[in-house]
Amino acid sequence: MPNSRAIAIFTDLDGTLLDHDTYGWDAARPALDRVKQLAIPLIAVSSKTLAELEHINQQSMLFDGLIGENGGVISLNGEIEQAGPSSETIDAARNQIRDAVSVPVGSFRTVEPEIIASETGLPLDDAIRAGQRHCSDPLIWQPSKQDVTTARAIAEKWSLKLVKGGRFHTLCGPSTKGEAMKRILQWLALSQTGKNETSLPKRFTTIALGDSPNDIPMLAEADFAIQIPTKHGARTSPLLDHANLRIAPAPGPAGWNAAINDLLDQLTNTNKNSEVLHG
Numbered sequence: 302m303p304n305s306r307a308i309a310i311f312t313d314l315d316g317t318l319l320d321h322d323t324y325g326w327d328a329a330r331p332a333l334d335r336v337k338q339l340a341i342p343l344i345a346v347s348s349k350t351l352a353e354l355e356h357i358n359q360q361s362m363l364f365d366g367l368i369g370e371n372g373g374v375i376s377l378n379g380e381i382e383q384a385g386p387s388s389e390t391i392d393a394a395r396n397q398i399r400d401a402v403s404v405p406v407g408s409f410r411t412v413e414p415e416i417i418a419s420e421t422g423l424p425l426d427d428a429i430r431a432g433q434r435h436c437s438d439p440l441i442w443q444p445s446k447q448d449v450t451t452a453r454a455i456a457e458k459w460s461l462k463l464v465k466g467g468r469f470h471t472l473c474g475p476s477t478k479g480e481a482m483k484r485i486l487q488w489l490a491l492s493q494t495g496k497n498e499t500s501l502p503k504r505f506t507t508i509a510l511g512d513s514p515n516d517i518p519m520l521a522e523a524d525f526a527i528q529i530p531t532k533h534g535a536r537t538s539p540l541l542d543h544a545n546l547r548i549a550p551a552p553g554p555a556g557w558n559a560a561i562n563d564l565l566d567q568l569t570n571t572n573k574n575s576e577v578l579h580g
Contacts, residue, residue, distance in 0.1 A: 307504070308568060309489060310336060311368075311482050311519055312557070313511040313529075314347045314357075315468070320553040321532040322422070326361075329554035332561040333363060339569065344368060344485055346478050346509075346519055348437065348466050351376060352430040366489070371464060371473045371515060372481035373436035377488045384481070385436020386461060386474040394459040395438055395472055401455060402448040407441035408472070410434050416441065421468070436476075439469035464515045471515070479518030482509070508564060510549075510557060517541050525568075527560045529553065 312318045318326050326333070336343055344366040345354055351374050354367040366377040373385025392410065399406040409417055409432050418428035420441055440463075444452070449470065453463045456472060464471050486505055509516070509523035512531055517540055520526035526543045532552035539546055547564070549556030 307506060308339075308565075309342045309344065309486065309505040309507050310561070311344045311346050311478075311485075311507065311509045311523065313478075313513070313516050313519070314345055314349060315466075316512040316531065316553060317510050317516075317529045318345075318554055318557050324423075326363075326554045326557075329558040329561075332558040332565075335562065335565065339565070342366065342489055342505075344482070346372075346482065346511075346516075348439065348464075348469075348471055348473075348515065350430060350433050350435075351381070352433040353427065356427070356430055366485050368478065368481040368485060370434065370437040371466075371471060372476040372478045372518075373474055375481050375485055375488075377485055378492060380488070382484070383436060384474070384476040384484075386459075388435055390459055390461070391434075391436065391438050391472055394456055394461050395440070397459075398440075398452045398455050398472070401451050402442075402444060404442050404444055404448055408438045409441070410438045412441060437471050437473035439466075439471045441469070444470070466513050466515045477518035478511075478516060479522040482507070482519050482522050506568065508561070510560070511540075512552075514540065520546070525564055527557075527564070529556050529560075 318329055342365040343363060345364045346368040347354060348371045349369055351369040354369050358364045368375050370385055374383045395408055414425055414428040414432055417431050418425050423431060456463045462473055464473055507523045508525045509519045510527040510529060511520055512529040521541055524545060526546045528540055528546060528548045530549060530552045547560060549560040
């Protein structure tokens, strides 16, 4: 069994740790408290901006590291690294898509915060942070299948991707949540080896949780993948073929809580009712 401090957890937010409708995580509090007590690094992995993630973390103090814009930017221990494309490239590709498809195309980088708030249900201040994007841009549109095909072809010409998440098609770079996860693991390993330069980097047992197709690269990289069911949908089939894939028993934070507690019961010599935690 791995020591709890040799485990790292990577989690999507919207629809996974955060409720699809309320953005709350109260139902996951028991498992979150347990993760904190066990000193397990918890990394937020999201299409959200770094501004959004930093604000959430200032309010909640949940996360040890942040991966934003679908892997385009990462933050750990005050260090920030951007692997995503330039905003100029994103804007040029989006404008070309807008001219080529049959429906109006808005985006988080181009509309007023009030529209973002209306589309997402976010409060206005949160919508402002959601618009502070650097290397990705969720499209606000009602596309046909042909529109999506056309947009994806244009994105590829700019060396970009059009990734379907839980709510939006997001125009972004080739970086993925999985690649950013590997980079964070390198940083975590080096930060925990201490000052002894001859120490080997720590090998983490990784857990990843997600609910939508853009989480697949992250789930595929993890030793244990947990798929959170969608709250308003009929998806019951696995998102990917994975030897250690589990489907949580409920959507959102309730499913997150149950799945993490169940897995930690197996991976550590603690349980969710323990008063004494053993390292």
